[in-house]
Amino acid sequence: MKIEISNLHFTYPTGVNALQGISLTIESGEQVAIVGQNGSGKTTLVKHLNGLLRPTSGMVQVGGWNTKDHSVAKLARRVGYVFQNPDEQLFSKNVGTEVAFGPRNMGLNGDQVQSLVKDALMMTELSDKTETNPYDLSATWRKMVALASVISMDTDIVVFDEPTTGQDAMNIARIANVIKTLRGRGKTVITITHDIDFCAENFTRVIALSQGKILLDGKANDVLGQDEILAVTYVEPPQLTRLGKRLGFRNIVRTQDEFLKELRRLV
Amino acid sequence: MAIVNLQNVTYKYPLTSSPALRDVSLQIDEGEFVALVGANGAGKSTLCYTLAGFVPHFFKGELTGTVEVAGIETHASMLNEWVMNVGLAFQNPFNQISGAKYTVFEEVAFGLENIGVPRDEMISRVEAAMKLTDISDLAERSPYSLSGGQQQRVALTSILVMQPKILVLDEPTSQMDPIGTREVFGVIRKMAEQGMTVILVEHKVEWIAQFADRVIALKDGQVLLEGIPGEVLTAPILEESGFGISRYTSVARKAQELSLWKKDKLPVTLDEAVEGFDSLLPQGEGTGMRAK
Numbered sequence: 001m002k003i004e005i006s007n008l009h010f011t012y013p014t015g016v017n018a019l020q021g022i023s024l025t026i027e028s029g030e031q032v033a034i035v036g037q038n039g040s041g042k043t044t045l046v047k048h049l050n051g052l053l054r055p056t057s058g059m060v061q062v063g064g065w066n067t068k069d070h071s072v073a074k075l076a077r078r079v080g081y082v083f084q085n086p087d088e089q090l091f092s093k094n095v096g097t098e099v100a101f102g103p104r105n106m107g108l109n110g111d112q113v114q115s116l117v118k119d120a121l122m123m124t125e126l127s128d129k130t131e132t133n134p135y136d137l138s139a140t141w142r143k144m145v146a147l148a149s150v151i152s153m154d155t156d157i158v159v160f161d162e163p164t165t166g167q168d169a170m171n172i173a174r175i176a177n178v179i180k181t182l183r184g185r186g187k188t189v190i191t192i193t194h195d196i197d198f199c200a201e202n203f204t205r206v207i208a209l210s211q212g213k214i215l216l217d218g219k220a221n222d223v224l225g226q227d228e229i230l231a232v233t234y235v236e237p238p239q240l241t242r243l244g245k246r247l248g249f250r251n252i253v254r255t256q257d258e259f260l261k262e263l264r265r266l267v
Numbered sequence: 268m269a270i271v272n273l274q275n276v277t278y279k280y281p282l283t284s285s286p287a288l289r290d291v292s293l294q295i296d297e298g299e300f301v302a303l304v305g306a307n308g309a310g311k312s313t314l315c316y317t318l319a320g321f322v323p324h325f326f327k328g329e330l331t332g333t334v335e336v337a338g339i340e341t342h343a344s345m346l347n348e349w350v351m352n353v354g355l356a357f358q359n360p361f362n363q364i365s366g367a368k369y370t371v372f373e374e375v376a377f378g379l380e381n382i383g384v385p386r387d388e389m390i391s392r393v394e395a396a397m398k399l400t401d402i403s404d405l406a407e408r409s410p411y412s413l414s415g416g417q418q419q420r421v422a423l424t425s426i427l428v429m430q431p432k433i434l435v436l437d438e439p440t441s442q443m444d445p446i447g448t449r450e451v452f453g454v455i456r457k458m459a460e461q462g463m464t465v466i467l468v469e470h471k472v473e474w475i476a477q478f479a480d481r482v483i484a485l486k487d488g489q490v491l492l493e494g495i496p497g498e499v500l501t502a503p504i505l506e507e508s509g510f511g512i513s514r515y516t517s518v519a520r521k522a523q524e525l526s527l528w529k530k531d532k533l534p535v536t537l538d539e540a541v542e543g544f545d546s547l548l549p550q551g552e553g554t555g556m557r558a559k
Contacts, residue, residue, distance in 0.1 A: 037444045038416050140307045166358075166441055168307040168470070169511030194444055197514055234446040239473075239514040239537065246541045247548060256518050263527055267547050 001028050001063035001078060001156040001188065003049065008058035010044055018044040020212040021058070028156070029186045031179070033199040033220070036209035037234040042192045043084075045209065046159045049190070050079040062157065077106060080155040084162040084192075086139075086146035095121070095137075095145050096130040102153040120152035123181055125174060140171045147178055158182055160191040164198050176202050200224055200238035200254040208233055225252035270433060270464050271295035271318060276332035278313065278322055287313040289488040290332070297432075300465045302475040302496070305485035306509030311468045312358055314485065315437045317341075318466060320349030337432050351382070354431035358438045358468070360422035364410045371413075371421050372397070372406040378429045396428035400454055415442030423451065433464045440471065452478065472500055472513040476535040484510065501533040515540035 003026040010019040018041045026032055034042050047053040048060045051072040060067045062078050080102075083089045092098035099120055103113045121127045124144040129137065134145045143163070150158065160179075164172050172195075179202055182189050193199050199206060199220070206223040208216040210233035216223045224230075227237050227245070236242070244253040244262060253259045271294065278288040288310050295301050303311045316322040320339075323330040324346035334341040337352035357363040368374040375397060379389045397403045402420050405413065410421055423439055436455065440448040452474050459465045459478070469475050475482060475496055482499040484492040486508040492499050499505060506512045515534045522528040527547065534540040 037446065038414055138308055166307075166438070168509055169506075170306060170509040172511065196445075234444050236445050240518060242537055243515065243518075243540050243544070246537065247544055256514070256521060259518055260521060260525065260527070263522065263544065263547075264525075266549075267527060 002026070002061075003063075003157065003188070004059075004061040005048070006059050008045075008048065008060060009056045010048070010053060011056045012044075018212050019048075022212075022214060023058075024207065024214065024217060026188060026190065028188060029183075030188055030205055031183055031203045032188075032190045032205045032207060033203035034190065034192045034207050034209060035194070035196065035199060035230075035233070035235050036215070040209040040233055041212040042209055043161060044212075046081070046161065046190060046192060049075075049157065049159060050081050051075040052081070076102075076153065076155070078155055079157045079159060080150035080153050081159045082146050082150045082161060082163065084165060086134075086142040089146055089149070090134045090142060092134065094131050094133055095126060095148075098134055098145055099126075099148045099152045102149055106153065116152045116154055120148040123151060123178055124148040140167060143167060143171065144174065147175070151178070151182070155187075157188040157190065160189070160193075162192055162194065164193060164195045172198060196224070196235060197238045197240075200241065208235060221252045221254050224254055268297050269294040270297040270337055271466075272333075272335040273317070274333045276317065276330065276334055278317065278331075279329045280313075280326060281328045283328075287488050288317065291488070291490055292332075293483060293490060293493070295464060295466065297464055298459075298462050300459045300478055300480045301467070302479035302482045303466065303468045303485060304470070304472075304475065304482060304499070304505070304510055305491070308487075309485040309508070309510075310488040311485055312437055313488075315355055315435050315466070315468060318433070318435050319353045319355035320344070320346050321355070324349075350378070350429070350431075352431060353433045353435060354426035354429050355435040356419075356423045356426045356437060356439050358441065360415070360418035360442075363422045363425070364418065369409055370407050371402065371410055374410045374421060375425050375428055378425060382429075392428050392430075396424045399427065399457075400424045401450060416440075416444065416447050419443060420447075420451070423454070427454075427458070431463070433466065434458055435466045437468045438470065439467070440469075448474070470511060472511070472516075473536055476500060476513075484508070497532060497535060500535045519543060 006023050008019055008022040011017050036042055051067045054068055090098055100113050100117045103116045124147050126144055126148055134142055163175050179189055204220055206220045208230060215233055216226060216229055224237050224241050238254060240259045241254055244259060249262045251262055253262050273291055273293050276288055276291045277286050279286045305311050317334055318336055339348055365377050368377055376389055376393045400420050400423055402424060419439060419442055440451050456478055479496050482496050484499055484505050491508055492502055501516050513535050519528045519533045528543060530543045534543055
């Protein structure tokens with residue numbers, strides 16, 4: 001399901017011009033990370049995908065639908081959105097009900113709901129916690145419940161807002177696995193993140209925003225190697241990219257495999 | 268001299284079956300900069316609460332063993348005796364902000380009001396603290412209208428303004444972008460240089476390696492390891508405990524298996540990694556454009 005954004009402007013009622021002419025296309029099945037400093041417009045941009053915000057001017061189309069003409073409820077069938085803070089989205093008395101809420105709301109029958117819930121719980125490693133109240137879980141697992149409750153809606157597009165904030169290495173690996181599974185199923189995954197190493201290891205396309213505009217947009221290696229431009233929006237290249245650069249590698253490296261391959265070539 | 272002394276501390280929150288801290292013993296010297304690391308659920312925040320007196324005075328529950336901080340012993344004191352000595356910046360600033368104040372300026376002054384600091388002194392201390400953390404321009408905003416990163420700065424400022432002997436910081440930059448993180452670490456370093464004892468919970472390993480005198484790693488409520496940053500942060504059992512080590516360490520470990528890392532020690536920081544790998548590369552090889 002293709003996303004097309006053309007000349008999108010958005011001004012908050014307070015007068016802040018959060019987006020100032022964004023144009024981009026995201027093809028079906030792409031894995032896109034959005035980076036940029038606090039206040040650069042990342043969250044404002046993704047909230048346009050499911051209609052939580054409507055353009056002040058310009059156009060946002062999701063699978064051919066102009067978001068202006070469709071309710072949030074309808075858009076929610078196409079675009080799943082996982083909030084940064086799970087506590088802003090969880091409300092049910094147990095994990096199973098929470099994860100079933102989305103698909104049930106979409107009017108699916110009992111069997112369909114059950115199979116979607118089962119699948120989402122398995123993907124997020126929550127199968128043994130179905131009966132637990134989300135607020136009795138640690139913040140780490142609450143994050144996984146938030147993921148599961150969106151994944152269970154089986155939308156073509158899934159948006160994660162800062163999925164790794166406050167998570168430890170083990171849970172970041174779990175989240176990376178979820179993204180990998182979604183990629184395998186041909187889903188479009190769009191992630192806002194400050195965690196540039198996580199971005200480097202899990203995404204093939206990177207969009208850098210600065211002051212409501214697109215600063216860079218392209219293949220991960222091309223974007224993440226541009227340290228001087230990224231500095232404008234206070235983004236530092238990933239650790240291994242910086243290391244490769246300091247060592248004088250001719251090619252931009254992003255992952256451990258790429259780094260070791262380049263090292264072997266030179267030694 | 269030890270300003271923090273914990274002996275065989277075991278603590279259970281109310282209504283829980285297993286302890287959050289198990290038989291923890293540790294000493295921290297006056298003026299020391301100590302980083303606490305570990306996976307989620309290892310007991311880092313609980314230890315912070317214990318050092319600040321919130322455990323057990325605020326959270327209740329069951330604490331055994333002895334906790335002595337700046338000469339005050341937990342069992343023989345009340346929480347209000349602690350605030351003059353220890354300042355704790357919460358992991359989630361939202362939980363720290365008083366909710367009783369309309370502006371950031373008043374919020375930062377809240378602690379000083381409560382200990383009866385004279386008005387003129389209060390105003391000058393609040394202004395100085397806000398300048399230090401670069402939030403002067405937020406003075407008239409509501410604390411609740413701020414972004415997560417800005418709230419974290421306000422939370423930190425409200426603690427710094429109290430001029431505690433011991434500064435306990437629970438992931439003070441978790442919601443900040445890299446530049447915010449750098450600025451806040453600059454402030455923390457300044458405090459440490461002025462002789463404040465700093466105890467910092469942090470996942471950003473490169474920063475720990477640059478600033479901390481000592482690292483204490485926790486796992487399942489127990490002390491797993493302690494020592495200098497270069498040793499603790501590269502220890503395989505730290506990684507196995509679920510803590511995210513630096514990419515420099517993990518790539519060098521992998522390179523070591525391939526005989527592409529020759530040093531005994533693994534790197535934690537960029538500079539250490541550059542130094543180690545650089546010695547392998549033939550001089551003048553490749554582009555000859557090595558960035559400095």
